[in-house]
Amino acid sequence: MSVDLSALPVWAAIAGSVFLVLGAGLTLIGALGLARLPSFYTRLHAPTLATSWGAGGMVTGSMIIFTAAAARPVLHEILIGIFITTTTPITLMMLGRAAVYRDRSEGDARVPPALGVQEREDVQLAMPPTSEPEKT
Amino acid sequence: MSLVILSAALWAAQTAVAVAMCLCAWRMARGPRAQDRVLALDAMYVCAMLQLLAFGVRTGNTLYFEAALVIGVLGFIATVTLAKFLMRGEVIE
Amino acid sequence: MRTAFRRAVPYPILTVSLIVMWLLLAGFNAGHGVIAVVVALGATHALKALGEASPPIRNWVAIPKLIGIVLYDIVRSNIAVAGIILTGRAMDKQTSGFIIVPLRLRDPFPLAVLAIVLTSTPGTAWLDYNSSRGELLLHVFDLVDEAHWIDLITHRYERLLMEIFE
Structure with a gap:
């Protein structure tokens, strides 16, 4: 389905543009955080900017523009928004768990030991803390 | 009038998302560890979805949104599988 | 009555979500409505094999x-x-x-x-x-x-x- 965008009223163009730029700006800030932040666990927070209001803003902008141009509700995009916001927590959680598991198995002292085995803390902390290990 | 505003906003949004994709690609190349690369790949998939969304608005065609959904499904499965691989060292067990 | 409904529609929220998703993707008309209901019921019945109960929601407000x-x-x-x-x-x-x-x-x-x-x-x-x-x-x-x-x-x-x- 395609709509004629030249029939778009000015208010819809302005409102939609604000949301589009806001969403894209938040996505950019998230990517900037991904590139600049110092450790994996802090970088884990950066993409959620893109997937919460980054995607939400762009989807809202697109919905405003299409609804106004087609003169009927176009809610198609909301699926993309719902999809991004429900799947990203799952991927981030799995990645976080994988990273914790890998760091623990390498004896990285900056990561807390497994929950429920606090009494073995002395064994876990036996390795001296190292600065940013360059492992793959 | 409205087309001028819209195309300026779309230009800004698409540039921002493209720069975001470049930053993700840089993080993916840089690492330092495998989980950083997978995280960057996941962020890049999201950026690709948003880029397609902006394309859909630019052309006034909702067909791009279906493509964005397909990218989303693929990205989700890919990241989950890679995270599982990082945890166990194998996918099929 | 309630158990009969439960047997016919094992996961009511998921069924409604699938129907809405299908209609959003394919367009709102009667034909797609029928297909959406059939697909949603088939998918939720297939899911019943996993054995997970539907979440018990006490307080909708x-x-x-x-x-x-x-x-x-x-x-x-x-x-x-x-x-x-x-x-x-x-x-x-x-x-x-x-x-x-x-x-x-x-x-x-x-x-x-x-x-x-x-x-x-x-x-x-x-x-x-x-x-x-x-x-x-x-x-x-x-x-x-x-x-x-x-x-x-x-x-x-x-x-x-x-x-x-x-």
């Missing part, structure tokens, strides 16, 4: 309240995290860290909702959960006051989730 709180918190933490990234405060000073939160929730459904809420909010990431001790390992981006975060999770989210599900 609290759901919009939870959604409102979560949306507000996501907006607030978006602004906070964007500010930290742009000003570069996190680069020179180590303000992020791990916290362990004791949870009273035990049901998998409210825990899953809590996990999605916490992970999709910028600033908190769910890392590990120990089901026998009910402890949650969380990474917080801007960890100024540990007690504040534990208080926020247990009082703001956990209490509402217990109202909804238990």
Whole structure:
């Protein structure tokens, strides 16, 4: 389905543009955080900017523009928004768990030991803390 | 009038998302560890979805949104599988 | 009556969501409506083989309240995290860290909702959960006051989730 965008009223163009730029700006800030932040666990927070209001803003902008141009509700995009916001927590959680598991198995002292085995803390902390290990 | 505003906003949004994709690609190349690369790949998939969304608005065609959904499904499965691989060292067990 | 409905529609919320998704993708008309109902019922009956019960929702009134709180918190933490990234405060000073939160929730459904809420909010990431001790390992981006975060999770989210599900 395609709509004629030249029939778009000015208010819809302005409102939609604000949301589009806001969403894209938040996505950019998230990517900037991904590139600049110092450790994996802090970088884990950066993409959620893109997937919460980054995607939400762009989807809202697109919905405003299409609804106004087609003169009927176009809610198609909301699926993309719902999809991004429900799947990203799952991927981030799995990645976080994988990273914790890998760091623990390498004896990285900056990561807390497994929950429920606090009494073995002395064994876990036996390795001296190292600065940013360059492992793959 | 409205087309001028819209195309300026779309230009800004698409540039921002493209720069975001470049930053993700840089993080993916840089690492330092495998989980950083997978995280960057996941962020890049999201950026690709948003880029397609902006394309859909630019052309006034909702067909791009279906493509964005397909990218989303693929990205989700890919990241989950890679995270599982990082945890166990194998996918099929 | 109620059990007959349960047998015909094992997962009512999922069925409605699938029908709405199909109609949004294919377009609203009667023909697609019929296909959507058939597909949604077939898919949910196939899912019944997995043996998971439908989440028991006790308090429907609290759901919009939870959604409102979560949306507000996501907006607030978006602004906070964007500010930290742009000003570069996190680069020179180590303000992020791990916290362990004791949870009273035990049901998998409210825990899953809590996990999605916490992970999709910028600033908190769910890392590990120990089901026998009910402890949650969380990474917080801007960890100024540990007690504040534990208080926020247990009082703001956990209490509402217990109202909804238990």
